[in-house]
Each structure stands twice: as structure tokens, then as C-alpha cells.
Amino acid sequence: MPEITHQGMTWTVATGTNLLDALNGAGLNVPHSCRAGSCHVCLVRCLDGEPDDAHPEALDPARRLEGWRLACQCSVSENLSVAVFDPAREGLPAHVQGLDWLSEHVLRLRLIPERPLRYHAGQHVLLWSANGLARPYSLASIPFDERWLEFHIDCARPGAFSNVARSLAKGDQLMLGQLHAGALRYDPDWQSRPLLLMAAGTGLAPLWGVLREALRQGHEGPIRLIHVCRVHSYLQAALADLAEQHANLSVEMIVREQLAGRLQALRVTSRHEMALICGGSDFVDACSKRMFLAGLPRGQILGDAFITRQVEG
Known part of the structure; x- marks a missing residue:
């Protein structure tokens, strides 16, 4: 049976085991949201070995060449050495610039990244909280006219990240993770x-x-x-x-x-x-x-x- 290694820890899994399940079953707590290859929350980097990828087109070629994979879309068929995405090392710090309610349930969050983020209107990006919670949110801002990044967060129902957002204050830090193009854009x-x-x-x-x-x-x-x-x-x-x-x-x-x-x-x-x-x-x-x-x-x-x-x- 194949082995998985992460930061010096090695364990055995059954052939064909979903990589996300294998990592979280070992206690790594890799965040995930959709399990469909859309949200990009479960990024891991393959340092040695190659998993079977059911959705390779979900990541751009440059990211794949760097070894990144979406754990939810991969299964284990050979020995793997992996590193999970670390927002402290690989993310972009951003600080809360503004918080206001656009309606009873919709919170507008504005962040100022520590360095400019190149994006186009319609893209979405992973937001990481201080306690390691990650969720994808669409950008409501436009890159040429606004120096902040704007997000509209639906707080009508209880949600792990919306609960975090309610408690944010100006100056608090979040981390920005993977920027994803999605389908929406203006050509x-x-x-x-x-x-x-x-x-x-x-x-x-x-x-x-x-x-x-x-x-x-x-x-x-x-x-x-x-x-x-x-x-x-x-x-x-x-x-x-x-x-x-x-x-x-x-x-x-x-x-x-x-x-x-x-x-x-x-x-x-x-x-x-x-x-x-x-x-x-x-x-x-x-x-x-x-x-x-x-x-x-x-x-x-x-x-x-x-x-x-x-x-x-």
C-alpha cells in the first residue's frame, strides 16, 4: 500500500484513497469547502510522487508545474511526499480597511493588501482567518479604480467564515490565498x-x-x-x-x-x-x-x- 509523508510523518493508506481524506484522517486539518475542485481551498504541494488527478484543468499550468494539486480531486496510487498550503508562508497579508453593512444581512469587507494584488473583475480569492479557516469569496472591487479589495459577505445564516467576519475590526489581519479566475469576466x-x-x-x-x-x-x-x-x-x-x-x-x-x-x-x-x-x-x-x-x-x-x-x- 502507498505511503504519504508530510513534514517527517509517514503513514500508509489504501490504494485509491482520496488525498484530502488521507491527509485529514492523519489529523492535518486541511481546509476544504466544495470538494468539487471549484473553491481551491484544499491546495497541497506534491514534493515527490504524483497522485491520480481527476480534475487537472482546475489549476492553471503554472501552478501545476510547481507541484500544486487540489487534494479533493486526487487519489493516492503511489508513495507521496506533500506539503499543505501554509498561508503564513505562501499567503499575502491584508488588513481590514473598512466594515459596513450594506443591508441587514450583507457585510461589506474592504481589505488593503500589503502589496498590490493583480486580478481582474469577477475573480475570487481565498480568505484565511487567523485561526486557519479558509473560504473563497468573489471580488466586488475593480483593480484600476480602487486600491482596496472589496467582498460582500452574506451573514443571513450561520457560517464559519461569516461568524469570523462579524467579529472583525478595522486593522485586523487576514491572509489572501489562491486567486482563481472562475468564469466571470469582462472581455x-x-x-x-x-x-x-x-x-x-x-x-x-x-x-x-x-x-x-x-x-x-x-x-x-x-x-x-x-x-x-x-x-x-x-x-x-x-x-x-x-x-x-x-x-x-x-x-x-x-x-x-x-x-x-x-x-x-x-x-x-x-x-x-x-x-x-x-x-x-x-x-x-x-x-x-x-x-x-x-x-x-x-x-x-x-x-x-x-x-x-x-x-x-
């Missing part, structure tokens, strides 16, 4: 294309960044934004201001109970339209299916699904 080649942005809850955060980046670059085509919310959009005033300033932007806010009917009535405005969708997996799946049935090619439907994880008992 300057889309400048004359219609855009449809669909968000549920804090799925609005990355699309808030993408929208402002599109407008910053002088997007010429029409932009429709639909936000599905509990009562009203937590960015209602800011979105209304943008719509007043840009004649090509229309904003629609609907409550969750209206979603099924609104999707049924939704039509594409052009075969060239780009649809960007963000929210829970059910929401992203339903909207993506509707836009495909309405006539958009799959390559023009870009979706990022949030992973929701409750407090672990």
Missing part, C-alpha cells in the same frame, strides 16, 4: 455585444465588479442586470445611480418568488448576447438552462456557482 472584445447579468443574493458581488469594469471601458452595447433578492437589492441605490448615468444600462430587481415566472418570460436580445450568471448552484443551473433554451450558445453563457457551507458542529 473588451464584447464592447458592442448585449450583456445580460443575472445574480442571486451576494452573487451580485462579482457582477458588480464586472458591470463597473464594462462601463469603465466604455461598453457600447445594452446591459441588462437582473438581481434576485430577499426584499430589495442591497446595492439598490448604487445600481440606480449607475443606471441614471448610463443610458445603455437597465436594472431589474425581483424577489425570489418571482424568479420562475421571470425566467419563463426571459428572451435573448441578440444571438451575440453574453450572459453572466452568479449565485447558488440551483439558480445558476436554472438561468443557464433558460438562456440556452432561449437561443444562446453554451459558450456565451458564463456561470459561477457559490458554495454555501454551514457551521460545522
